[in-house]
Amino acid sequence: xxxxEQSPQSLHVQEGDSTNxxxxxxxxxxxxxHWYRWETAKSPEALFVMTLxxxxxxxxxxxxxxxxxxxxxxxxxxxxxxxxxATYLCASINDMRFGAGTRLTVKP
Amino acid sequence: GAGVSQTPSNKVxxxxxxxxxxxxxxSGHTALYWYRQSLGQGPEFLIYFQGTGAADxxxxxxxxxxxxxxxxxxxxxxxxxxxxxxxxxxLCASSLRGSTEAFFGQGTRLTVV
Numbered sequence: 558x559x560x561x562e563q564s565p566q567s568l569h570v571q572e573g574d575s576t577n578x579x580x581x582x583x584x585x586x587x588x589x590x591h592w593y594r595w596e597t598a599k600s601p602e603a604l605f606v607m608t609l610x611x612x613x614x615x616x617x618x619x620x621x622x623x624x625x626x627x628x629x630x631x632x633x634x635x636x637x638x639x640x641x642x643a644t645y646l647c648a649s650i651n652d653m654r655f656g657a658g659t660r661l662t663v664k665p
Numbered sequence: 666g667a668g669v670s671q672t673p674s675n676k677v678x679x680x681x682x683x684x685x686x687x688x689x690x691x692s693g694h695t696a697l698y699w700y701r702q703s704l705g706q707g708p709e710f711l712i713y714f715q716g717t718g719a720a721d722x723x724x725x726x727x728x729x730x731x732x733x734x735x736x737x738x739x740x741x742x743x744x745x746x747x748x749x750x751x752x753x754x755x756l757c758a759s760s761l762r763g764s765t766e767a768f769f770g771q772g773t774r775l776t777v778v
Contacts, residue, residue: 563707591766591767598771599771600669600756600768600769600770600771600772601708601756601758601769602769603766603767603768606766644707646707646708652710652713652721653698653710653713653758653767654710655700655707655708655709655710656707657706657707658706658707
């Protein structure tokens with residue numbers, strides 16, 4: 558079973574700040590990694606699927622990178638907005654295990 | 666349906682009672698996952714179905730928890746002799762076989778009093 562770990566557990570930033578957080582995973586037998594955004598009272602929304610070492614994906618102000626050799630992925634948010642407040646989850650596709658998430662709060 | 670549907674959306678039950686939570690996956694999705702999300706935690710994997718069979722049930726916490734998917738579509742998560750610690754949001758997700766993207770339902774919030 559893969560152990561997916563995320564850090565930090567929570568993050569508070571001011572509107573306009575850029576931020577990033579980490580998902581780490583055992584690099585052996587890697588297949589793919591998912592990033593999800595989960596707002597309170599809604600279902601998790603898929604952001605990115607990362608498969609190749611060196612992958613870099615972008616959606617608006619949010620981007621993600623992947624290093625399969627060292628077993629980590631970074632999620633970046635540029636110019637955070639209050640609507641970015643959510644829990645950001647990563648999951649190993651091998652077995653669909655999730656990390657505990659990073660809870661982001663963006664203060665206006 | 667258009668998305669993954671979970672019913673009920675909220676369930677309050679007394680300690681010791683039996684509950685069933687239902688998940689209707691997206692039509693044609695052969696893979697179905699159940700998760701439990703407790704306050705302040707990420708989704709905790711419970712069980713994974715591929716078709717009618719449970720491909721991985723290693724996340725079920727104990728024998729009070731059981732899930733079925735008899736026809737390879739709708740799944741029911743069954744919890745016997747509920748305990749207060751079972752209170753959580755139970756999420757269901759489905760995906761196409763071989764796909765790397767899963768789609769989630771809105772979850773069932775279970776409260777055991």
